[in-house]
Amino acid sequence: MRKISEGAEAVIYAARMLGRNVIVKERVAKGYRIKELDEQLRRQRTKTEAKIQSTLYEKGVRVPGVILVGKYFVVMERVQGKTLNRMAGVGKAHDRRSMGMAMAEAGRVLGTIHRLGVSHGDFTTANIMQDRSGRLWVIDFGLAAFTNSEEEMALDVLLMKRSVDSGMYERFIKSYKLGFGGKASAVLGRLGEIEKRGRYQTRTLDSA
Ligand SMILES: Nc1ncnc2c1ncn2[C@@H]1O[C@H](COP(=O)(O)OP(=O)(O)OP(=O)(O)O)[C@@H](O)[C@H]1O
Ligand SMILES: [Mg+2]
CATH class of the missing domain: 1.10.510.10 (Transferase(Phosphotransferase) domain 1)
Structure with a gap:
C-alpha cells in the first residue's frame, strides 16, 4: 500500500483489491483528544461515512462505492x-x-x-x-x-x-x-x- 494523503483526521492509502484500484481511508488516533472520546469519534465517523456513502451510491449519486468497512477504516473505489x-x-x-x-x-x-x-x-x-x-x-x-x-x-x-x-x-x-x-x-x-x-x-x- 502506498500512502497518498495525510489529512486532518485520516491517512489515505492507494491499493489494489480484486483487480480494482481502491483507497483505504484509516482514521488515526489524535493525541490531543481524550482516548475514549477519540476512539468513539473515529468509530462513529467511520461507520457514518460507510453507511451514508453506500446509501447514496445505491441511489445513483456519484460517490465512491464502499467495498469493506473496518472499525477505523473504509476501503472504497479510487477516483482517478x-x-x-x-x-x-x-x-x-x-x-x-x-x-x-x-x-x-x-x-x-x-x-x-x-x-x-x-x-x-x-x-x-x-x-x-x-x-x-x-x-x-x-x-x-x-x-x-x-x-x-x-x-x-x-x-x-x-x-x-x-x-x-x-x-x-x-x-x-x-x-x-x-x-x-x-x-x-x-x-x-x-x-x-x-x-x-x-x-x-x-x-x-x-x-x-
Ligand atoms: N475515493 C477516493 N479516491 C481517490 N482519492 C481519494 C478518495 N478519498 C479521498 N481521497 C484523497 O484523500 C484526501 C483526503 O481524503 P478525505 O477528504 O476523505 O479525508 P480527510 O481526513 O478529510 O482529509 P482532509 O483533511 O485532507 O480533507 C482527498 O483530498 C483526496 O485527495
Ligand atoms: Mg476531506
Whole structure:
C-alpha cells in the first residue's frame, strides 16, 4: 500500500483489491483528544461515512462505492483525479470556465444529496473530486447525517458560499435548486437567517 494523503483526521492509502484500484481511508488516533472520546469519534465517523456513502451510491449519486468497512477504516473505489481546490490556475479565463461548470455540477449534486435526506457536514472544494472525464465525485462523508434539518443543509450551502466568489456561487445555487426541487427555498431562507446571526463561526470551531 502506498500512502497518498495525510489529512486532518485520516491517512489515505492507494491499493489494489480484486483487480480494482481502491483507497483505504484509516482514521488515526489524535493525541490531543481524550482516548475514549477519540476512539468513539473515529468509530462513529467511520461507520457514518460507510453507511451514508453506500446509501447514496445505491441511489445513483456519484460517490465512491464502499467495498469493506473496518472499525477505523473504509476501503472504497479510487477516483482517478484531483480535488477541486487543487484545480490549476483558478484565476485564468479558461480555468474559470471549467471551474464554473464544476460549480454548477457541484450544486446539482448537493441538491440531490439534500433531496435524499442527507447533509454532508463538510461540503468544501477539498471534498469534491473531478475525474479525468470531468465528472465530479463527492467524498468525505464522516460528518454527514441522515436528516431533514434545513439548518444542517443550509450550513452545507453556506460553507461553499464562503469558499468561492459570487459568480461561482450563483452558478452553484442555480443548479442546487434544480437538483433539490421545491424545498430548496426553505433551506435558502434558513441560510439567510444563519448569516444574520453568525452561527457559521461557532460551527467551524465545533467541528475542528
Ligand atoms: N475515493 C477516493 N479516491 C481517490 N482519492 C481519494 C478518495 N478519498 C479521498 N481521497 C484523497 O484523500 C484526501 C483526503 O481524503 P478525505 O477528504 O476523505 O479525508 P480527510 O481526513 O478529510 O482529509 P482532509 O483533511 O485532507 O480533507 C482527498 O483530498 C483526496 O485527495
Ligand atoms: Mg476531506
